[in-house]
Each structure stands twice: as structure tokens, then as C-alpha cells.
Amino acid sequence: MDLVDPIVTILVSLYILWETWPVLKESINILMQAAPNLDFEAMKRDMLKESGVVNVHHIHAWQIDENRIMFSAHINLNDQLLSDVEPVYRDLENLLQKKYHVDHVTLQAEVFRGKSNELFTRDRHDI
Structure with a gap:
């Protein structure tokens, strides 16, 4: 039972990271003035x-x-x-x-x- 809390915490953290990655990636690209996806x-x-x-x-x-x-x-x-x-x-x-x-x-x-x-x-x- 002692391991349940840390495991759930890690899983929730991974889920939050997974869901925020697209926004974080876009923010980094804007801050770095990356080239947009153009043909x-x-x-x-x-x-x-x-x-x-x-x-x-x-x-x-x-x-x-x-x-x-x-x-x-x-x-x-x-x-x-x-x-x-x-x-x-x-x-x-x-x-x-x-x-x-x-x-x-x-x-x-x-x-x-x-x-x-x-x-x-x-x-x-x-x-």
C-alpha cells in the first residue's frame, strides 16, 4: 500500500506532461522564433x-x-x-x-x- 501513492503521483505527472507537451512545444518555438511550417x-x-x-x-x-x-x-x-x-x-x-x-x-x-x-x-x- 505504501507504493500506491508514489505510483499514482508519477502517473498523474506523466499524464499532465503528456497533455501539456503540445502547448509547451509551441511556446518554445514562438520564443525561439522558429520557422513556421510553410511550404x-x-x-x-x-x-x-x-x-x-x-x-x-x-x-x-x-x-x-x-x-x-x-x-x-x-x-x-x-x-x-x-x-x-x-x-x-x-x-x-x-x-x-x-x-x-x-x-x-x-x-x-x-x-x-x-x-x-x-x-x-x-x-x-x-x-
Whole structure:
């Protein structure tokens, strides 16, 4: 009978840990600004469908709370006036917000720089 109390206590503790793990994991990911679960290749394909977009690279995405995702990327565009880039920005922001539920989008337009870069930039130590 002396072992029943500690065994029940351990079982209850394990149950509580099991039930709280998803919330704890999500909290840690938010605090560490972990990358959200997004299909980055699909995002790139969709962004490349926008008129004038030649390449998408150097992306960053992070989750700042349970509902909001921040996203930044460099986009290569055809050489054009800056005033002609604004509609492209708007269209890409709308696409990312509606289809991928990204709340804050920051895009950097480029013409030549990074044109052949991959979606993710790797540190030289990773190669």
C-alpha cells in the first residue's frame, strides 16, 4: 500500500506532461522564433507566377505568436521604374496573406544582385 501513492503521483505527472507537451512545444518555438511550417517551394512557385518576378531568394520566416507569421524575401524583378514595383509588392503580399496566412510581408526588390541565388542562403560552413 505504501507504493500506491508514489505510483499514482508519477502517473498523474506523466499524464499532465503528456497533455501539456503540445502547448509547451509551441511556446518554445514562438520564443525561439522558429520557422513556421510553410511550404517554401510552393510559395516560391506562386510568387514566380507574378508578372515580372524572375527569382525569389534569401527568405526568412518566423512565428511571433500563435497566430502571426512574419516573412521577408528578396525578389528579382525585370528592370523597371520603382513606381511599377508597388503593384507587384501588393499582389505578392495579398498572395502570401491569403494563401499562406502570413501577416507581415517585407520584400526587397533587386534586378541583378542575387539573381542566381537559391531560395535559402547557406553559410559557407554548411556546404
